[in-house]
Amino acid sequence: MRPPKTIVRSTAIAVGAIYAAILYGSGFRFGPGVKVALAYLPTLLIIGVVAFDLWVWKWPGVIQLAGRPSIGGTWCAVIYPHPDSKIPKDGNRGPIQATVVIEQTYWTMAIRLISGESTSVSTSASIRPDGGSRVQRVLTFTYQNVPKYINRPRSRPHLGTANLSVVGLKPRSLSGSYWTDRLTLGDLNLSLLSRGVDYVATENAPSRTTSETE
Structure with a gap:
């Protein structure tokens, strides 16, 4: 799968070339109808690009051509810290329930990722092919974790990275591992709760803020 930025650049170049060819071939002498069409063409193209970015790429048939898994939504997560992790004596050794x-x-x-003790926010994220597989990919993201103040004495803010296996174009489960700069590591399992993103976390489980959308 080609990187998204490569697709964007290629599309922009192609559209620009086509638009220039139309102008050149017409000799810049347009009838009223053509002038109106050309005036609206850039706007229509922008609307088309935005619609593709937000919705069209997930449509049946299109998603197969795009080749990009749809993983947006709310997930129930369980974190399993490894026994070798450098966790303080009074720290949480899991399993830890969270919402992603x-x-x-x-x-x-x-x-x-929101748990009862902290919140992690991604600083970068990407999906790439897993070796030569046509159906399996890897979601990699780096994140910054900010514990609640009450937990700071035993859990300091830190940076981390996670790798999750993504199988299929609309998976309902993800699994993988994580590691952090405070020398902790472990496994992470996600189960899809909703295709909506209007959920917030309670202490141990997600709660819905508005209607669920699949």
């Missing part, structure tokens, strides 16, 4: 909210368009992705 993934906001995704074709070209962008933002990930939030």
Whole structure:
């Protein structure tokens, strides 16, 4: 799968070339109808690009051509810290219940993990092929974790990275591992709760703020 930025650049170049060819071939002498059409063409193209980024790429048939998994939504997560993690004596050794909210368009992705003790926000995220597989990909994201103040004495803010296996174009479960700069590591399992992103976390489980959307 080609990087999204490569697709954007290629599309922009192609559209620009076509538009220039139309202007050149017409000799810049247009009838009233053609002038109106050309005036609206850039706007229509922009609307088309925005619609594709937000919705069209997930449509049946289109998603197969786009080749980008749709993982946006709210996920129930369970974190399993490894026994070798450098966890303070009074720290949480798991399993830890959390909520993961993934906001995704074709070209962008933002990930939030909320537990009863802290919140993690992604600083970068990408989906790439897993080796030569046609159906399996890897979601990699780096994040910044900010514990609640009450937990700061035993859990300091830190940076981390997670790798999750993504199988299929509309998976309902994700699994993988994580590691952090405070020398902790472990496994992470996600189960899809909703395709909506209007959920917030309670102490141990997600609660819905508005209607669920699948």
